[in-house]
Amino acid sequence: MGYEVMELGDVELQSGAILPGTFLAYKTYGTLRADKSNAILYPTAFGDTHVQNEWLLGEGKALDPQHYFIIVPNLLGNGLSSSPSNTPAPWDRGNFPQVTIMDNVRLQHRLVTQRFGISKLALVTGWSFGAMQTFQWAASYPDMVERIAPFAGTAKTWPHTFVFFEGVKAPLEADAGWRSGHDRQTVEKALRAVGRVYAGWGFSQAFYREEGYQQLGYDSLDAFLSGFWDRNFAGSDPYNLLSMLWTGQHADISANPTYKGDFEQALRSIKARTVVMPATTDLYFTPEDSAYETLRMRNAALRPIRSIWGHFAGRGLNPDDSRFIDDELKRLLASSV
Amino acid sequence: MGYEVMELGDVELQSGAILPGTFLAYKTYGTLRADKSNAILYPTAFGDTHVQNEWLLGEGKALDPQHYFIIVPNLLGNGLSSSPSNTPAPWDRGNFPQVTIMDNVRLQHRLVTQRFGISKLALVTGWSFGAMQTFQWAASYPDMVERIAPFAGTAKTWPHTFVFFEGVKAPLEADAGWRSGHDRQTVEKALRAVGRVYAGWGFSQAFYREEGYQQLGYDSLDAFLSGFWDRNFAGSDPYNLLSMLWTGQHADISANPTYKGDFEQALRSIKARTVVMPATTDLYFTPEDSAYETLRMRNAALRPIRSIWGHFAGRGLNPDDSRFIDDELKRLLASSV
Incomplete structure (x- = not known):
């Protein structure tokens, strides 16, 4: 359960609030090549930490630490990165400022560029909230992200979600x-x-x-x-x-000065080679919403996870769904960009 | 909002508990013919009273009080029939005994037969919990119920429900x-x-x-x-x-001495001409569960309500779905049995 922490100082959030002494907890797996070409970012989901992401990593898998340098940053609010539970008064508990998916991604960008000097990510991938961060990465840093594979998550929080x-x-x-x-x-x-x-x-x-x-x-x-x-x-x-629920309720890759709320334009602006994997029976990140988004992206394929496991098809709980996701990631990583 | 009450005395419930001073609140619409051939029973749903059922009644509609005598009994626990809120100590509030759909139907049977002397029901119909009572009527009194039209409700509470x-x-x-x-x-x-x-x-x-x-x-x-x-x-x-939620969680037309838990047999034993109307987008009384049940009934047609209104397609909130249900009821009532 060992992990690293990057101190980010006083951070101005999207809301305009300042979060003092912000920090990101993260864990890395594998070794960054000298040319820094093998970096993968894999953000965490609601209520999870990097530990719950580890099912997707391993020898022989797409996310093999023998080949890739995989960074798993913990979501703000999850108790390891800056959160209501670990921030001193007066910003503790119910006074913790509202943070967005975009806030998370901006801090992760500092981690990736400042701590590791990485300028290209071979892949950003993630489940659920991790998928929302994945979309945000590709929309906010289109030239930095070569591939994305969001699974069971969308580019914005749709009304039913x-x-x-x-x-x-x-x-x-x-x-x-x-x-x-x-x-x-x-x-x-x-x-x-x-x-x-x-x-x-x-x-x-x-x-x-x-x-x-x-x-x-x-x-x-x-x-x-x-x-x-x-x-x-x-x-x-x-x-x-x-x-974290506030974060999840207000996700939208276009809710920022770059896209000024133009969701379709934000989707079109994504350059990464993309594989979108909704679960066919997901009741809140629905395959219909993922299909809508995928159709509006330039370089994206929709590859539904055919499963009765609903949203949790993406949690690594059963071998069939896990293999499907791993296979898609292998294909995507093998593809040129 | 006027309604009638039938006092039923001390009632032994399926659980074996005695509910003292039990009563059913009900409202009738229209006039019972001398030959008693025009009676329809239309039980209420979770949290509803007879008032919320009235959208389906009216001149020119299938359930036209000028032609039919429509009895709407209120669900036990809804605050009008015997409920935690209106039962004296020691059976009040949290001490109110658990009542089943079958308990409801047995008391409604007394209402129908003892108060009105009705021996045949032209139709039993209802939405949601009302549909569950409808199925129970047809399974428990197969020779008394000529037609049933359950909408957005099933014959038992399926696990996800x-x-x-x-x-x-x-x-x-x-x-x-x-x-x-x-x-x-x-x-x-x-x-x-x-x-x-x-x-x-x-x-x-x-x-x-x-x-x-x-x-x-x-x-x-x-x-x-x-x-x-x-x-x-x-x-x-x-x-x-x-x-009421306890009632809803434990519905099963076969959970009684007649069928001893044999759900398939209970479905097969239903003689009524049946139209089952799930809503295609109902998230908890799913069309799949209704299809499973309909296939196992002898005289039943599945007529899905094609709607984005989910479970509330059956609540009379939009003209398209309401017309669909009314049309199906008209066809069913016009059919011979």
């Missing part, structure tokens, strides 16, 4: 109890509720119908709900979750 | 604050959270993408969330909601 996040926030917004911050039991109760709300969204109707959780070692629906979902957010800081 | 309901329950389970029962503000906050969780489920991804809420008079997503969803459960009794 926004509404889905409202539901995830709801138990935390309703329950004032945990805000006292002293009663860990109340906090954990609220976090279990977040897991229960998430349960129906994370996997598809067919996954539950066909008892896909058996593959994860749960022998009943009840065991899956209590063993997987009740624990999924256990130990989290509710303020961290709310911070 | 169960999980969806877990999410709806979550803000109420997490927030102990409202259980004190004295602070209405805390209660309303929890109820708003229920609405926010429900928002992403009630309508489809495409409905939000295409701003279907404009048709309801809301000019922005935010206006729809606060104007429609934040108010949807306002004023409800949380114990009533939890009671």
Whole structure:
């Protein structure tokens, strides 16, 4: 679980707020070549850290540390990078400023260029929020990103996805109890509720119908709900979750001075060779939204993950979906740009 | 809003518990013919009363009170029929016994037969929980029900639907604050959270993408969330909601001594001429589950409501879907049995 930290000082965010003493936690895998041509960036998803990204790395895989130098930066708000839980007053907890996907990407850009002197990324890839950061990278730094492979994530937060996040926030917004911050039991109760709300969204109707959780070692629906979902957010800081949910609700690659809200233009401006991988049964980052976006990009192919695992098809939980993603990444990395 | 009440005395429920002083609230529309051949039963959905069913009734419609005698019984737990909110101690509030869809139907059977002396129902129809009661009627009283038209509801609660309901329950389970029962503000906050969780489920991804809420008079997503969803459960009794959610989570037409859990046999035993109308974009009573059930019935046609309105395609909120349902009901009522 060892990782590095880059201190970034006082950072002006998109909102205009200053986040003092900002830092990015990250981990690298493999060795950067002298010509710096083998760098891959692989940002993390909501509630995850670099550890949850590691399933996609390994010998013989597309993201093989023997060949590539893979940087996994932790999302702001996840508890390792600057977050409500680790920022001193007066910017701690509920006072932590709102950060955007773009804010994340700008700080990651400093990490990549200033710490490592990298000017080209062979690939940016990521799942869910990681996919949103991937799109933002390609739109904000089109000449720096050679390839992107966003999976189960979109270039902006579509309206229904926004509404889905409202539901995830709801138990935390309703329950004032945990805000006292002293009663860990109340906090954990609220976090279990977040897991229960998430349960129906994370996997598809067919996954539950066909008892896909058996593959994860749960022998009943009840065991899956209590063993997987009740624990999924256990130990989290509710303020961290709310911070990341705000980030997720306001993603849009064109919400910046470069594109001034012109989403179609931002999509067209992406130069990277692109493979977009929605999961066919994803209930909130839908294949329809990914198809819309892919059609408006210049160099992009839509390669749906045909799976009943819904959004979690991209989480490395079952061999079929993991192999599909790995195969696509191999093909993409082998392609010239 | 006038309605009638039938006192049913002390009732033994499926669970074995006795609910003392049970009563059913109901409303009738039209006149029962002397030969009692024109009776239609139209049960209510989760959180609704007979009032929310009235959109489907009217002159020139399939359910025309000039031709039919339409009985709308209120679901147990909805606040008008026996509920946590209106049952005296010691069975009030959180102590109200668990009631099943079958319990509802057995009491409705007493209403229909004892109060009105009806021995044949020309039609049983209903939306959502109303559809689940419709299926139960046809399975439990196959010789009494000539036709059924369940829309946006299934014959049992499929696993994902169960999980969806877990999410709806979550803000109420997490927030102990409202259980004190004295602070209405805390209660309303929890109820708003229920609405926010429900928002992403009630309508489809495409409905939000295409701003279907404009048709309801809301000019922005935010206006729809606060104007429609934040108010949807306002004023409800949380114990009533939890009671009905338990009912919804445990529906199964075969969970009784007649069918002993043999779901396929229960479906096969339905004699009524049947039209099943799932909404194509319903996220929790899915068209796939309805197709599975319809295929196993002897006399049933699947007629999907092609709509982006998701589950709420069956709530009478837009003219296209309402006309589709009405047309199907007209065809069904005109058919011989």
